[in-house]
Amino acid sequence: MISKEVVEKVAKLSRLNLDEAEIALYAEQLSQILDTMEGLQQIDTDGVVPLAHVLPIENVFREDDVGQCFRQEEVLANAPEQSDGMFQVPKIV
Amino acid sequence: MSIYMMKQETAEAKAVVVDDMFLTTDMPTTAGSKMLEGYNSLFEAEVLTRLKNAGYAVAGKTKVGEFGVDLLGETCYFGAEYEGESLQYPAALAVKNGDGKAAVVLDVNGAPRRGAAQSGLVALKPTYGRVSRYGTIPVACSGETVSVIANNGTDCREVFCAMAGHDSKDGTSLPESMTEQGKAAVNKRNKVAVLSSMLKGVNEEVQAKIAAAAEQLSKNGVEVVTIDAQTVAYAGAAWNILMSAELCNNVSRYDGVKYGYRTKNYTNIDELYTNSRTEAFGDFLKSAILFGSETLSTENYSKVYDKAMRVRRVIRDDMAAMLADCDALLMPAVSTLSYDRTLVERDKYLPYKENFFTAPASITGFPVVVAGGVQLVGNAFSEELLLDLAELV
Numbered sequence: 001m002i003s004k005e006v007v008e009k010v011a012k013l014s015r016l017n018l019d020e021a022e023i024a025l026y027a028e029q030l031s032q033i034l035d036t037m038e039g040l041q042q043i044d045t046d047g048v049v050p051l052a053h054v055l056p057i058e059n060v061f062r063e064d065d066v067g068q069c070f071r072q073e074e075v076l077a078n079a080p081e082q083s084d085g086m087f088q089v090p091k092i093v
Numbered sequence: 094m095s096i097y098m099m100k101q102e103t104a105e106a107k108a109v110v111v112d113d114m115f116l117t118t119d120m121p122t123t124a125g126s127k128m129l130e131g132y133n134s135l136f137e138a139e140v141l142t143r144l145k146n147a148g149y150a151v152a153g154k155t156k157v158g159e160f161g162v163d164l165l166g167e168t169c170y171f172g173a174e175y176e177g178e179s180l181q182y183p184a185a186l187a188v189k190n191g192d193g194k195a196a197v198v199l200d201v202n203g204a205p206r207r208g209a210a211q212s213g214l215v216a217l218k219p220t221y222g223r224v225s226r227y228g229t230i231p232v233a234c235s236g237e238t239v240s241v242i243a244n245n246g247t248d249c250r251e252v253f254c255a256m257a258g259h260d261s262k263d264g265t266s267l268p269e270s271m272t273e274q275g276k277a278a279v280n281k282r283n284k285v286a287v288l289s290s291m292l293k294g295v296n297e298e299v300q301a302k303i304a305a306a307a308e309q310l311s312k313n314g315v316e317v318v319t320i321d322a323q324t325v326a327y328a329g330a331a332w333n334i335l336m337s338a339e340l341c342n343n344v345s346r347y348d349g350v351k352y353g354y355r356t357k358n359y360t361n362i363d364e365l366y367t368n369s370r371t372e373a374f375g376d377f378l379k380s381a382i383l384f385g386s387e388t389l390s391t392e393n394y395s396k397v398y399d400k401a402m403r404v405r406r407v408i409r410d411d412m413a414a415m416l417a418d419c420d421a422l423l424m425p426a427v428s429t430l431s432y433d434r435t436l437v438e439r440d441k442y443l444p445y446k447e448n449f450f451t452a453p454a455s456i457t458g459f460p461v462v463v464a465g466g467v468q469l470v471g472n473a474f475s476e477e478l479l480l481d482l483a484e485l486v
Contacts, residue, residue: 002387010386010387010390016370016382017368026383033445037330040331048406051402051403054221054236054456055458057264060264062261068136074135075135079351080352080353080355090359090365
């Protein structure tokens, strides 16, 4: 069973605000989902190496050449707020 | 309600539609989320560049559920599509309407396969790494695959061939040498195995589809056997963990600073981040974020996340062993041929349950063809063989 405190902690880490009703709801729902995962413990994985990726992926290197670049105004075009050619955020320090 | 985010006239004879998970420069890209409403990409997905070079025009962008993880699009911020009380997959409707030769879609959690199975269309999810994911919205990167839905296998094949091949811009794209070796190693066995462990919870209509597909294959000289493969039935549980964990990391980039939705209600940077995300993400996505974050916590990492990665290897190895002896594993794609509105609205966790059927191919990266309402999952690089089998069912 996942407690309300755990949901509150995870929500804070995920930068999400939840009200009391949502916390209770998610606590119950996350518990349900985690319960179904218990089934996995029935599969014997002693000595099995975790498989993060289905392919034998290797690091890809390339020359550090300048490729396609975007103009400042293009990069700022999707910004919710901008000022003097910069992304605008509230004062941080 | 339109099935499109945007539709455009095309002069080209050959057209495809794409879903709203692909970056486009002439139309906005939203991934079905309020977070990306009105977002205009500066570059386009590699597959669209390749399709255009092959003479295809893009006739429109179909709606998707928020970040493509739901059943068929019911969590789309811009509205879900129902026909009567039956939930519909927008990309499948576009193909049925004849708006394009095919729909090019991102299969994150099986939605395209469910849509094709319920609409009687053909879908191809290729081997992981054969089609570039450059310029697709990242969600569950270790499994999501660019896929094709069309009226028949021939059209699927044609569009797939126009997109496939190594792309140096995608770090998970397969080198041509590996693809060539893999294709050369595919041997036709003329044998298909029905996985009895995957028939759990399907209704009579779907059981009939499985029986009909098996009969058609037999009639055409394909040996059909039944295998009870218990581990494969755990793919859904393992995939839910891996998918949610990857999703929670991938959507952590949406913070309301450089692009995407920004709340009006903030006095400091923490409120800007938190309120932007809280106001823009939908309930189902939030639950996936919370679940993913919880599975990666110190307390759960080894018991849940690490375990899921080990189970992934067990399933991959078991399926590869079965596929050494037969051409495809026959299994349902869905539990029912129609999702009723009341069920969808009541059971918010249906996508976590219904992906029981689609997760085996998602978690292993094996190719799969949907035809005749069923799935045929094959060994890596066996797309051609699967499309040939699809002609028979």
